[in-house]
Amino acid sequence: MKRPLIEINGTPASVETLSAALPNYGHFTSMQVRDGGVRGLVLHLLRLQQATRLLFGSELDPAQVLVWLQQALRHAGSEAIAASSVRVNVFAAQFNRERPGAPQPVEVMITVGAPWLAPAQSIRVQAQAYRRDLPQVKHVGTFGLFRQRQLALQAGYDDALFVDELGRISEGSVWNVGFWDGARVIWPQAEMLDGVSQQLLKVALNAAGVEQQAREVRLADLGGMQAAFSCNSTGVGTAIVAIDQWRFVEDGALTARLQAAYESVAVDVLL
Template sequence: MTESTMPVIEIDGRAATVETLWPVVGGYGHFTAMQVRGGRVRGLSFHTERLEGATRELFGTELDAERVRGYVRHALGRGGSGDASVRVNVFQPVEGPGAPVAVMVSVRPPVTMSAGLQRVKSVPYQRPAAHLKHVGGFGQAYYGRRVAAEGYDEALLVGPGGEIAEGAITNIGFVAGDMVVWPDAAPYLRGVTMRVLERELGHAGVPQTRRPLRLADVTAYDGAFLANARGTAVVAEIDGVPVPTSAQLLARIAELYESTPWDEI
């Protein structure tokens, strides 16, 4: 699949049509997004757990992980490459408690995290039902575009008291000496890459903790990083305030993620 080709979009293993796509625009559903290389993905079990749990919560029904994997494999085959950006959406064609769900798989060209140090700007926004990766992220897109127009790389979502939650499309973590600190003052999505890092840091013996963090606390830390399916990146600035970038643990975090095994879909 090349950037010049149209994305592949399938619903339940069949090419999407206007009729089958129509229920998707209702704005109620959930998804997961992944980077696939050679038909493999990092943290596959975390992706399927996310989809299964959100399906139970939003629709009151079960979703078979193998069914999803089969749909992804099929769509990747049509895309003509095992390297891709893949998004899996789950929705109900006919609304009703316990009604069957449909699975939409979109396959587009692969992408990576923007190279270089990242500049972040805080915005007064928190996602509703933040523990879910749900559709309808207008607020995230709105603030993401606004900060990008000002030359920033990512929006940092914060509460009314400056409580740090998450990035618009990332998780954020901080470094304190030899420890990774995850913010825990406001609701956030525990992203797949965050979960992969938690696992790999644990295996490597790197201590981690969660604690309430606010914007006023940023200068007390030795570094910060962003993480999502595209990878990890070091933060150099938050709201114009420089953040240290030379901590050895920041490089270790990137190394651990890059060495994470890829799972066959």
Template sequence: MAEIEIDGGPADPARLAALGLLNYGHFTTLRAEAGRTRGLALHLDRLVRDCRTVFGAELDRSEVRTRIRRVLPADGAPVIVRVTVFDPALGLERPAAPATPHLLVTTRPAPAAAPGPLRVRTTAYRRELPEVKHVGLFGLLHQRRLAQLDGYDDALLLDEAGRLAEGATWNLALHDGRELVWPDAAALPGVTAALLARAHPGPQRREPVAADGLGRFVAAVAVNAGVGVRPIAAIDGTSFDPAHPAVAKLRAAYEALPREDI
């Protein structure tokens, strides 16, 4: 069953309305199972860093861990946990007022099975403040909707120079048959991407990747905390083999990473 709390107590309608109406805050999302998760320290680092950027305030890491533990299922079932940092006292007129961050912590059941390969369409779009995982998701969801209406599963964002940046809610990794390649463009520094980069046993590099230069790659994957490593079957008109050995190796490297106690 899904859980929702604010600062460890019931999520009262007034404070939820404040978040919904102002839509100013930031978050992180992680997958937890049996009280453990991958990359906990990186998720906490993100929340602390983004809180300074968004609110000019400090965040207590130990409090975040406590709030997450409160909402985890007693039976250890896998869930997706989202920690949203916001201040219900801020208003439209003075978002620069001194902020007191509050923690909205929610869960939803984790997917029971790995989702299938993605078919994605590129689109010229840049998130506001791409280095922050903020709650301004309208533009991303609109691009995802447009891609789905056009017969694709999701959108892959391009920067102003036409270079691959990031998916709507995931990071992109490509493999040229010899090395793992991370697109070098303004994008969210994803926790799962960072973990996979650490775990990958082979050579890797960052470089700009043009949308019209995908033919040299043999495999592509989308990575985020919810699904881990997900193969991409096609980007626009370029197809990739979802069953390529490089995909299996990336997935195995990620799944071998140890989980930390929350």
């Protein structure tokens, strides 16, 4: 795509309507559209509903969001329907900074842009002592997480992995993390965003008969892990070959197994 398409409540965005989204308070979901479909559509819509209730004290109509999403893709054209990255933002045009807790009606901004692709190779990540505000919500307060990623890049790594104040590994900058101990997939337990792709992968692995365990994981536990991987909407199974001084094998068979499980998830047809 030559440039992103942006619509708010089903109409083309203008300077005036975009300016209403400037207060840094809101939430969003991101999805990858391929051949007119997306995986986990119901989970994306549920995420938007739940976060709207929590942040704004109001209700969001998922059926209307779906109509606007389909319309935006049609307006973006066949190239976008074939492959694009879609972000759905929810914000309050009349956001009251003096009384942010008052129930507020919300607006829906949909951006359709070029598709995001998973890293072509394995990554090395740096552990960072950091915890996002309200980590269970995919909100627009992203300064901190991108600052942590920037620091990791400056230190020679590819990305940042967050460790909370209790010493528990939680999540990556914009991805979830999983481990392989040689017998099962280990999902770290901590306050984090339960990503849509992570949710789908868990269900798919269960259907494939792959043993999984959710438990607290600390840096000191990494010596017992054989492999590590990242997981988000751009793809699952990207090998993490290093977390600080800990090294992991790049297990091609594990990567293929994770990707096959994820790809077994049914695609929800949008258009």
